[in-house]
Amino acid sequence: MYAQMVKSTGEAVKSREEMTPEERRFQDRIDAGEKIEPKDWMPEGYRKTLIRQIAQHAHSEVVGQLPEGNWITRAPTLERKAILLAKVQDEAGHGLYLYCAAETLGVSRDELTERLLDGSMKYSSIFNYPTLTWADIGAVGWLVDGAAIMNQVPLQRTSFGPYSRAMIRICKEESFHQRQGYDIMLKMARGTEAQRRMAQDALNRFWYPALMMFGPSDKDSVHSAQSMAWKIKINTNDELRQKFVDQTVPQAEYLGLTIPDPDLKFNEETGHYDFTQPDWEEFFQVVSGNGPCNAERLEARRRAWEDGAWVREGLLAHAEKRAARSAAE
């Protein structure tokens, strides 16, 4: 999930009696499954929460280029290099659709970028972990894109039209990414001794960070309750995490890899796997800027933004000159 702990209004969900007539009409439209479009009336809290969530998702796509980009120049075959380039290109494209969706809510992309760089907006915790071997590129596709899909498939039904449409386009590509990642893992897990070790090591390092992608348990969170009432959030974090574990365990077994959780076992009664929760203290540290790669990731994005200023200004100045010239003609 690329949106973690998105703050909503911070207040309890209003009952129908507490709502203004406008708010009531708005809620009725959502309950009826109608899509809200940018020009429609919406509560300020809905708009603000959506901006935070969509921007966090967009930032995640853009920052997410970095850990994978780390391996493009070292990809082991031309085919793998091409696949990885195409994937990273898709991720940047996802960032772009999502920034556009956020912009329909009356905020500019530059403003959102500034807020990413000054630390007031977040991106997914997962991209603060390093990619250390080629198997990590497999693990990222398999687990990280896999977890993203888990979250984004239901969001295709989200109440805000532009967000929902962006999710529909994005989900198709994410499932390719997941298959390609799994394919790398398969090749590694069935490869030489060294490749098998890389595959297991990648799973060991990415398993818990992948579980963290869904965010901490949100059963008591007022933010989640409001977001769910507005259909900005469709499932609870725990539901999605469980679904992810249930889906992923048999895939790991097929690879012949061991999930790094000695207490993982299938529970006949519930029909689900019981598993160990990730270290939430680590998660909060990563989210507040202390993960293994937070400083590097932000530095890289800051440098891209600052070093690119002259390019953006140059192209803008040129466009203005051209417009002036054609007006003069």
Add this chain to the structure above:
Amino acid sequence: MDKALFEFCLRMGDNTLILGHRVSEWCGHAPVVEEDIALANTALDLIGQTQLWLGLAGEIEGKGRDADALAFRRDAWEMRSVLLVEQPNGDFGQTLMRQYLFDQWQALMLAALEESAEPRIAAIARKARKEVAYHLERSRGTVVGLGDGTEESHARMQAALDRLYPYVGELFSDDAIDSALAERGIAPLPSSLRPDYDAALAETMAEATLSLPENRWSHSGGRDGSRHSEHLGHILAEMQWLQRAYPDATW
């Protein structure tokens, strides 16, 4: 083995391989997301073309080396990339200037190769030419936009042109391999493309308000492998590392 044809395919494929590598170094670091997408797309096309050229080279050689073996298991002195594509990215302006100088040559080369007497070369040229037309449109537009942009962008683009122009001439130098291929109608003599290239460059630079250096002297040694840049060894060390460290593995 048709040695001249083999060399020619290496020259084409090594250019796209090394330039694709350089462009892919930008991934995630571009000035705007649109440029991240465009640069990744360019690199992707170049790597795709590499697969075709080096695949054909391996076929012509007939020793069982495929495109990957040629890309990942040759040392620098066996590479046939021109010095221009080995040059570091520098700033965004230098990267796009390098791209434009290359794209403009590649577009002319591929147009001529579509008429090649060797059908496998003509087929690759037909496919690659569409991609390159798009690369050229974009790199040319950026060179013009930044050249005729702000004072700073203009100065940076002029510096990039001055820095890279001495590597242009190598693209148009003829040797015995070129003459042999030209005689057989397989590929044009590189020097025959220069007048059209010069005309295109003059027009682009005028629009970009940039001045072409008067000195046309050129570095050389890449396309015949006699003296590559120091950069190439580092590029290969990075690119080939996995294949070399784990020679028994398949990926």
